[in-house]
Amino acid sequence: MKKIAISCGDLNGIGLEILIKAHTLIYPHITPIYCVHFELLKQASELLNLPLPENLTLSHCLPPSISPPPIKAGTITQESGQYSFESFILGCQLCEDKQAHALCTLPIHKKAWNLANIPYLGHTQALSHRYKTEAIMMLGCEEMFVALLSDHIPLAQVPSLMQSERIYDFFMRLYALYPQERYCVLGINPHCGDDGIIGKEDQEIQNAIKYANHTLQAPIFCGPYPSDCGFIPSKRQEFKTWIAMYHDVGLAPLKALYFEESINVSLGLPILRVSVDHGVAFDIAYQGKATILSYLNAIKFLTHPLFSIKT
Template sequence: MNKPVICMTMGDAAGVGPEIIMKVLTDSEVYEWCHPLVVGDAKILQRAGEIVGSNMLINSIQSVNEARFEVGKVDCVDLDLLPEDLPFGEVSSKAGDAAYRYIEKAVELAKNKEIDVICTAPLNKEALQKGGHKYPGHTELLAHLTDTKEFAMFLSSPKLKVIHVTTHIGLIDAVKSIKPERVYNVIKMANDTLVKAGIKEPRIAVCGINPHAGENGLFGYGEEEEKVLPGVKKAQEEGINATDPLPADTLFFRAVRGDFDVVVAMYHDQGHGPIKVLGLESGVNITVGLPILRTSVDHGTAFDISGKGIADEASLKEAIRQGVELAPKNIQ
């Protein structure tokens, strides 16, 4: 099987993104999994390499077909946007704009089918906005650049995968905002993502909203029947292997045991809690519903330690690994 091209965007150059990229690419295992590519600034990567004690060569390129994908060489689509002496740990409009340009270039490569997955190093939201780009973060930025209206947060770890119907809103507002069409769309996105990744008939478990999934109206006000079940039934009618709403308190145990391939969580903490109990370092944030799969590290720019060479690359390595796992496969 051909290895997928995993495109890492450098993120905010004043943060730890360049350092963790240079660290992770010293690991030959990454090259066994995939063809790693960076979109960023070659001179910033060179500086980061010196900081982390790496002797890898930076292969500055303008197109993907110039990449060598060889251990010991870092293939960088070099946009050459930043000064080599950009200060560490400071909010910079230049770095914020550059972080945007790296994403923009990666999306262009994705649209041209030159890469298979985008894997994002962290950006700084304040710097991004100072650079003239008014987005809350990567997800909304990628949705805009790909003209995507319907997307979802998908958390993946070695033992558990969870997709969310709602995310960063209060619990009362989350319950209000759950609609059958959104439930259906999230189930379909989960199914499509796993089918593309090579799972022919994904087993999808759907959480209820209330304790015991409402227990036939005993708890709550019929939210499962009104808000969740119609979306589930629509998916089932299309042949998607999704369960009726199930009690979340036992559902996650069953999923970790291997009964299901993915869990549909109704709100933020319902899905995030089980993933984080299994280990903060192993969870990866993935955006699904976009034309291209996007994975991300689970930390920020860490301005307080940038430039010191001590940032841990484990989360980036896991984001790459799970990008490889979920990358679209050519299924016959």
């Protein structure tokens, strides 16, 4: 069976509840390597009144210099931020050392990382820096995947990225990593700019589509389509993969339709990393309410990939 490194995420959120709840369901299919101290699992088990499965063991531990902080449900703390980062780094190292086939990350809190002076806006940026390549963030499920040209950056910075050469390079890289027959490319301005009346950025997207299709000698990239119509039922019958220029433009429809089941995949890295497609859910932390479907789909993706992902 494949060995999967699993980072614990923020201790004060729903990560440990998901880990404990799902263990007996994933254990017959993978060998999970949990990057967390056992005493934290015991503490979470007691807070949740949820017994630990008898076959839940830890084969790797964090470095001795990393002490497990106390769980403070639903609270942003520097300690939980630092611990979740160290858990994530251990998961990366296990993959790099070939002790794990892939990494599955449970959700972290970006502010907690910030308080711990961790200079990354989440897993994807940290992975890009660690492996000196820009990871492509793609989220979704069997019915729909959305790849993002820009992810965790302020909206004000997005227009500066709308350059045909940059977009073309993104298209070609995505096609090499995740080849599909057709992609639905979303515009960025209302009505895709109405031929330049509402901004010129969509003309850059259109040029990139033209050049990419010419290179591939096929109409692989389609659009750009106005974002407000890009996910209507007819488009969802026509396409399975979308490309959004900005994080929320692509993910708002995805999460409205498939919030509990979609996953997050990092493309273009020397390791395969997937994650749940939701946050720490501090509002329900340690109340026994966390759903595990996204996590189960992430594990399923690693064991029986639904799509062709190249690393």
